[in-house]
Amino acid sequence: MSFNILVHIYSALFVVSLIVLFELIFVLKKNKSLKTILIGYVSGVLWYSASHLYCSYYGYNRVLLELPFPLLSICFMTLFSTLCYNKVKNYVIVFSVISLLNYLAFVIYYLFIKPVDIRIPLSDENVLGEYVSYIKLGYLIAFLVISGSLYVKMQSKYQADNIYFKRIKSWICFFIVGVVIIFISGINRIFNGYNSELSRYLNSLVLFITVLALLFRPKFLNTSKLSISLSNYFTKKPDTEIDHITFNEAFYDNLYFLNADASMEDLSKKLKVSSDTLYRYIYANYKSGFNDLVNENRVKYFIDIVKSKKHNNYTIDALSQLAGFSSRHHLYKPFKKFHGGVPSDFMKSLDYM
Structure with a gap:
């Protein structure tokens, strides 16, 4: 009975993952580093x-079954690092390389140097001794500490009253839950063996949760060039250039476009470049x-903000002003151009009127 349940779970997980893989390939367009991590x-x-x-x-095959775990844990850490710093930190890279080399060393050693039947898990203490369990325990603790510290740092820095930051914070909670479940499952595998049914169910649960979270990720990640960077230290480029991170922080992270007085001249002053330089940058990167x-x-x-349903009692005029327009009349033309239709019809479709 348990065998049949697990087979159905693995089959469903395979189908859902395949759908999400194609969705990521064709829908997530501009965040290349994030796209690479999520596809991985x-x-x-x-x-x-x-x-x-x-x-x-x-039957059990050690080489096939144990490779996904270092890959998945590396993707967890690089995701947190990318969202927090807009890059993969050196210590995450070092830990990732050590993890892969450690796995490859075990595979090569126990396949060719001291052959062990691939139908026997490396975690089997009767075959390899207790030191393997210590290595795996150390790896799990390091994985938990690195992922947890990145998550805490990211949460503490996403404090601005910013609708995009709030969505990232909510979204990433699914992955930190996954980290905790993976840690619990790993501890269970160390003490009860790789074939523990509890670990299989826990692993399948966390993979379902995270894959579905990828499918229902914040939609602005698909098309926006927004760089989620929270570091206050940037290497400044000459005045003739604009740093992508600096522009994204000024324009997106600080929601400059909601400023009623937003202008090319004002933003160029904030970025300490000429208006011509800013114009060239925007056209080169956004074709706009x-x-x-x-x-x-x-x-x-x-x-x-309309979809968030937190402003049900607001008029279109009030919502227009929240979005940076001086009135509803200044909203209509851009809305038709960039979305299609008129705002009132859109709101009616969401049962607002």
Whole structure:
């Protein structure tokens, strides 16, 4: 009975992961580093589910079953690091490299130097001794500490009253829950063996949670060039250039486009560059003029606050002003251009009127 349940779980996980993989490939467009990490994670889930399906029918295979775990844990840490610093920190890279080298060393050693039947888990103390359990325990603790510290740092810095930050904070909670479940499952595997049914159910649970979280990620991540960077230290480029992170912090993170007095001249002063330099930067990176970029993001923000249903009693005029427009009349043309239709019809479709 348990065998049949697990087979169905692995089959469902494989299908869902395959759908999410294609969705990420074709929908997530501009965040290349984030896209690479998420595709790597889903690929690991696909490997996990496919290998377990294979082994459910043909028997345990150490090489197939144990590879996804270092890959998945590395993706967890690099995701947190990217969202927190807009880059993968050196200590995350070092830990990731050590994890992969450690896995490859075990595979090579116990396949070719001191052969052990691939149908026997490396975690089996009767075969390899207690030191393997100590290594795995140390790895789990390091994984928990690194992921947890990145998560805490990210949460503490996402304190601005920013609708995008709030969505990132809520979204990333699914992954930290996954980290905790993986840690519990790993401890259970160390003491009860790789084939523990509890670990299998826990691992499947966390993979389902996180894969579905990827599918229902904040939509602005799909098309925005927003760089989620919380570091206050940047290397300044000459005045003739604009740093991507600096622009994203000024324009997106600080919600500059909601400023009623937003202008090319004002933003160029904040960035300490000329208006011509700012114009060239915006056109080169967004294929747009300044006013269109501002209005497009105002329309997206308007749609976000309407969908959030926190302002049900607000008039269209009030919502327009929250989104940076001086009145509803200044909203209509940009809304039709960047979304289509009119705001009142859009709100009616959401049962606002």
